[in-house]
Amino acid sequence: MNTADLGLPVDVPSTALFTDQYEFTMLQAAMKAGTAERRSVFEVFTRRLPEGRRYGVVAGTGRVLDAVENFRFDPDVLAFLRERKIVDEETLDWLADYRFSGDIWGYPEGEVYFPGSPIMRVEGTFAECVLLETVILSILNHDSAIAAAASRMSSAAGERPLIEMGARRTHELAAVAASRAAYLGGFTSTSDLAAGFRYGIPTVGTSAHAFTLLHDRERDAFQAQVKSMGRGTTLLVDTYDVAEAVRTAVEVAGPELGAVRIDSGDLLLVAHRVRQQLDELGATDTRIIVTSDLDEYAIASLAAAPVDAYGVGTQLVTGSGHPTCSMVYKLVARAESTDPTAPLVPVAKKSTGGKTSIGGRKWAARRLDEYGVAEAEVVGTGPLPDALADRQLLVELVKGGDVVARESLDVVRDRHTAARANLPLSATQLSRGEPVIPTEYVNGRSGSLTGA
Template sequence: MHADRATATRAGGGLHEGLLGLPLNVPSTALFTDHYELTMVQAALRAGTAHRRTVFEVFARSLPPGRRYGVVAGTGRVLDAIENFRFDPELLAFLREQRVVDEDTLRWLAGYRFTGSVTGYPEGEVYFPGSPVLRVEGGFAECVLLETVILSILNHDSAVAAAASRMAVAAAGRPLVEMGARRTHELAAVSASRAAYVGGFDATSDLAAGYRYGIPTIGTSAHAFTLLHDTERDAFTAQVEALGRGTTLLVDTYDIAEAVRTAVAVAGPGLGAVRIDSGDLLLVAHRVRRQLDELGAPDTRIVVTSDLDEYAIASLAAAPVDAYGVGTRVVTGSGHPTCSMVYKLVARARGEGRHAPLEPASKLSPGGKRTIGGAKWAARRPDAEGVAEAEVVGTGPVPPELAGRLLQVELVLDGRITGREPLRAARERHRRARAALPLSATQLSAGEPVIPTEYRISGG
């Protein structure tokens, strides 16, 4: 796809890194939490249970309706959030002024640093109902404070990545550009760009995402640029003179056929691409392709935009389209803006002390919101052909035949971040994980999870 002098920074790093690795001034994430997390800490400190060893797990009881697999995204942002979770003096002053917690709790918060450990599915991996996507282990108080920020990141980013993955499947190798920044909150737009990249998109229009995460950025012009000029020819001439013949010209401001003729007349047969943003895209794409060929511009590409989702992209599979630009639908999860992941306490120590033995803890609420107690491992069992056939989740010893197929990796050890990786690694991991699923995973029609979740609960 022609990227008009596209900004392509390195594909790696996290929110704490900017262009060329320069550090960004990242504020504390400590208030990205709910009020009751802090009141629980106050009560636990008074009761003497705040430092009792606990295990929390993040999982989804089900996938969004009709989805066949989920995509883990946002892990790198979670690590940044944990690292920057601290109560600066101004935050403590706010909590004191609002009387959220008492002075003893404020003193404890002033020294807060997460000292526990985190393991989980690596970013880009797929998940299924019950998959222990993240496990947070440490003292109750230090772990419970992280609940809201972890869930807000994983629920949003995983939803966007799942939508992006489905669109990447539908695109079948044709480039995808995320361009939804104006359709969501300005900060959500940056994380959505990152998640879409993990899910299979190739570039973004959002410069903040390019700066923070090294995602290639692409941009051309809007209808306003054409309308600014006295004629369409004047607009095309100005753009070509400024950006070169490899640019992408927007041809649907007035009459598409006339615009295509003008575009080739101005830029010549070396015109990079034309963009179509309205109309019957299937019909128009065929007409434009034929016209470009007749005008001697067979190498000029066709880019389509206009409220695309995975279904619209799939419907254009037979069209002479070279790339897609997607906005609203990808940044909002294509109808499923959350994954409904939860953060539940699944084990606690029998007594005080860092090494006190753990015992399962489970929620037994009526209405289907039961929790399976115990810290869990997870493995994906393949069939004889090497294709995934089950997500196996268990407690206790890992069966020998699954020992080499465990999914969780170390992310934080004793408060030290150990699981950072380039963003491109997560993107490639997702491509491999999706390819290892049964072929029916790529069907866009609604269906059940493509593989079942099997539980092997020790003593259950």
């Protein structure tokens, strides 16, 4: 595969070092103990949503599948591990032939999730599964945080389009992943060309204040841009005096002017004044685009303003205050021995301090009320209740090491729209609150339900 699909520089041959050292030291110790080949089940979940959030959004699954496929130890990577004496020669020989041959199940990308949801389940030998922990968490924690922020912003924006423009506010590779996650969450376009190239996301962009300042007069800058890009372009009107700039913009481009962009000031007040001025000048179809450190709350506050689109940067690519989802990757079951037919034994961390886990290989389903609206996330071990048979959430993503569930970004985007629409209306409220539906656990032995 092409590493460019991962958002990686072309000179990065694999994802094998996107990990923590202790994954390798655990591998080596387990090999020496004779336990490395025990069949194991790891699950990705979060114990809680970010404070005040009503739901989470699964994002990054497609990138995880690429990362797993590209998790290879080429000679340069092996040489690095040998030089640093991170593992011994026996372990290096094993790594040289590494190919994930297990199974991965997960919530389909774009689906919503809640505390305790088994967002992804990785099954195989301990050795092959443990190495994937960091790269899987790195992708899912980042992308799901961005997608959740994007989803909230999309809800606040209603039918108005959102432009992702945060590339300059984050790491250059994170910016590409953020654009993808934002599009999944409801944004319509991006300013980042790498994201457009790699993922087919529509790209937009015209000019910055520097272009206006380059010219002797604002009129000269507008004339140059219109000559180059046509009357349907977007002119930035807040470099100097907004009212004068709007007047000049319409004089230069005529009533066919595509849009004006406002990037500073009291956006609510300025948008009303600009709309009135455009209408008086006959540019009734000219749109108004606002930018300037927007988040979901600022977008919601502009709902009554004559705004046609929003451009969002910093708050989006930082998860609007929650840059991670606190997902973890935990061993929940392992075989009694290395015999492939040995039964699985549930295992779980039992320490205090809010970090306990529930052992066992889990299924998940979403129970609906009589109106078809979600009312509970049901997570359990053992047999799946018949009443939930058609509401299962996990789907097969990798089978025997082969990816079996690749999807286009547009399919994932549509899935999220549908999943959000099936939640109670309070899911889209921006006021702080608990998860919009509870998580209930089913004990595989008793069948009893307990609230999370």
